[in-house]
Amino acid sequence: MYHTPGWLEALRRTYGYEPVVLTTSPPEQELANGVVFCRVSSWLTGRRIVSLPFSDHCEPLVDDGEELPCILAALRDEWKGNAGKYVEMRPFGFDLGLFPDLIISNTFTLHRLDLHLSLDDIFRGFHESCVRRKIRRAEREGLAYEVGGSEALLEKFYHLLVLTRRRHLLPPPPLAWFRNLIACLGDKVQIHMAFKNGQPVASILTLNFKTALVYKYGCSDKQLNKLGGTHLLLWKAIQAAKHNGLREFDLGRSDSSDAGLIKFKDRWGAARFTLRYWRYGAVGADLANVNRNAHIVRRILGHLPNDLLARAGALLYRHVG
Numbered sequence: 133m134y135h136t137p138g139w140l141e142a143l144r145r146t147y148g149y150e151p152v153v154l155t156t157s158p159p160e161q162e163l164a165n166g167v168v169f170c171r172v173s174s175w176l177t178g179r180r181i182v183s184l185p186f187s188d189h190c191e192p193l194v195d196d197g198e199e200l201p202c203i204l205a206a207l208r209d210e211w212k213g214n215a216g217k218y219v220e221m222r223p224f225g226f227d228l229g230l231f232p233d234l235i236i237s238n239t240f241t242l243h244r245l246d247l248h249l250s251l252d253d254i255f256r257g258f259h260e261s262c263v264r265r266k267i268r269r270a271e272r273e274g275l276a277y278e279v280g281g282s283e284a285l286l287e288k289f290y291h292l293l294v295l296t297r298r299r300h301l302l303p304p305p306p307l308a309w310f311r312n313l314i315a316c317l318g319d320k321v322q323i324h325m326a327f328k329n330g331q332p333v334a335s336i337l338t339l340n341f342k343t344a345l346v347y348k349y350g351c352s353d354k355q356l357n358k359l360g361g362t363h364l365l366l367w368k369a370i371q372a373a374k375h376n377g378l379r380e381f382d383l384g385r386s387d388s389s390d391a392g393l394i395k396f397k398d399r400w401g402a403a404r405f406t407l408r409y410w411r412y413g414a415v416g417a418d419l420a421n422v423n424r425n426a427h428i429v430r431r432i433l434g435h436l437p438n439d440l441l442a443r444a445g446a447l448l449y450r451h452v453g
Contacts, residue, residue, distance in 0.1 A: 133341035134187035135168055138316040143170060145312045147450040149185055154203045165194045167203050169219075172453035179216025180413070181207070185453035186305075188346075188385040189224040189242065189407055204231050211412040218413025228410045237411040241394050243383035243402035251374055255367075257401030267367050270360035276327040277368055281314045289323045289335045289351065294438050296351035301433050303445030310337070324369055326361035334361030338369055345373040346382040366400070 133139060140151040149170035157164045168190070169183035184190045194200045211219045220237060221228060228234045247254070258264045278285060290307050297304040313321050317339070325335040334352035338345055347369070352362055370381055383402050386393045398404065433441060 133320075133339050133344075133346055134184050134190045135193065136317070136341065138318070138320065139187075139313075140168070140170075140184075142309070142312040142316040143185060145316070146306065146309045147185070147453070149453070151184075154206050156199055156202055165199045165203070167192045167194075167207065167221075169207075170453070173216075174451040174453075176451040177453075180453070181210065181216070181219040182453050183219075183221050187222055188240075188348075188382075190222045191225055192221070192223060200226070201231065204228075204234070208233055208412050216413075218411045218415075221410045222407075223410070224405070224407055228408075233412050234410045235415055236408050237415045238409040239388050240385040240407040240409075241388055241397075242385050242405045242407040243394075243397040243400070244405065245370070245381040245383060245400060245402040247370070247374055247379050247381055251371060254370065254374075254401065259399035259401075262396075262399045263363055266360035266363040268360075269358075270326065270364035273328060273359050275333060275359060275361060275364055276330075277324070277364070278327065279322050279324045279368075279372075281319065281321055281323060285323045285325060286310055286314065288325060288332045289337065290442075292332055292335050292351040292353060293349065294442055295353060297445075298433075298438065298441055299354060303433055303441055303448055305449050306446035307442070308446070309449070322369075324365045326359075326364055328356060328359060328361075331356070333359055334365055336362065336365045336369065340376075340378070343377070343379040344382055345369060345378050345380070347384050 143149045144151065149172060151168060151170055153163065153166040153168050155163050155166040157166070167183055169181050170185050171179070172182055172185060173179045192200055192203065194203070207219050218237075221234070224242065245254070249257070255264065290304070290310065293304045320340045322338050322340070323335060324338065326333045332353065333356045335350070336347060337349040339348050340346070347366070350362060373381055381402070383397045383400065385407055386397065394404070433444060436444060
């Protein structure tokens with residue numbers, strides 16, 4: 133999904149990031165391999181190269197053992213030349229530890245649910261009290277379900293997202309980001325929403341690419357969490373994915389320190405993987421500064437009203453990448 137022209141165009145429209153590909157393919161031939169990245173230039177966070185901004189994971193597109201060393205050597209030369217603070221790679225299927233100068237910059241937990249089993253077997257794989265019981269509760273409550281990409285649904289989703297990010301002392305991505313995702317990816321983006329008596333209870337946003345469904349964003353009204361809205365939405369998304377012949381549900385990355393979120397995803401029967409980000413360039417001191425600044429910013433954000441919190445997200449996200 134993160135290599136598609138639609139995702140890259142949404143990045144360009146929203147944040148001004150221009151995508152670039154490094155490849156060993158000759159100019160007169162179609163691309164046979166490549167590493168896709170964006171240059172992020174910020175007066176706040178500095179200049180760097182990221183493959184790719186706001187992606188949970190992004191594979192180098194190579195087929196054999198000779199292509200990747202050549203491309204990574206070019207990236208390293210780019211960093212040593214004029215790339216700025218660092219170059220960051222976010223692969224899932226590649227161990228980059230054997231390449232010179234590349235060091236681990238961050239570690240996450242990634243969950244993926246295999247959809248090859250029958251729906252009955254998938255449901256039996258869920259935790260009884262923490263997942264199956266909540267899905268049944270949502271069904272008893274008669275929660276209404278809606279899925280699509282309309283502007284009206286997007287506005288309801290964004291309202292819940294602002295509430296959720298406020299609870300976590302984080303700004304939301306700009307509303308323009310979601311509008312551009314829908315405009316550039318079409319029906320590959322779906323907003324799923326649960327309602328109780330017309331009131332939004334919970335919402336998730338999924339991305340569909342080939343045989344995989346990706347759970348990218350989730351939000352809810354905390355006062356109504358007991359109704360099981362989020363659990364119902366994830367189950368509805370899984371059912372639709374099975375109906376459409378998809379083979380995997382990617383539940384996305386979690387910070388390794390976020391034990392609660394990791395346990396939540398474990399309870400869906402998803403397999404757990406370690407996801408490592410790699411860098412050429414600054415790591416230790418740079419991450420320490422980022423964490424320190426993030427702590428200060430979160431304290432400030434906790435006092436902002438919702439409209440100013442959304443504006444803060446629109447200002448800050450292009451500096452994050």
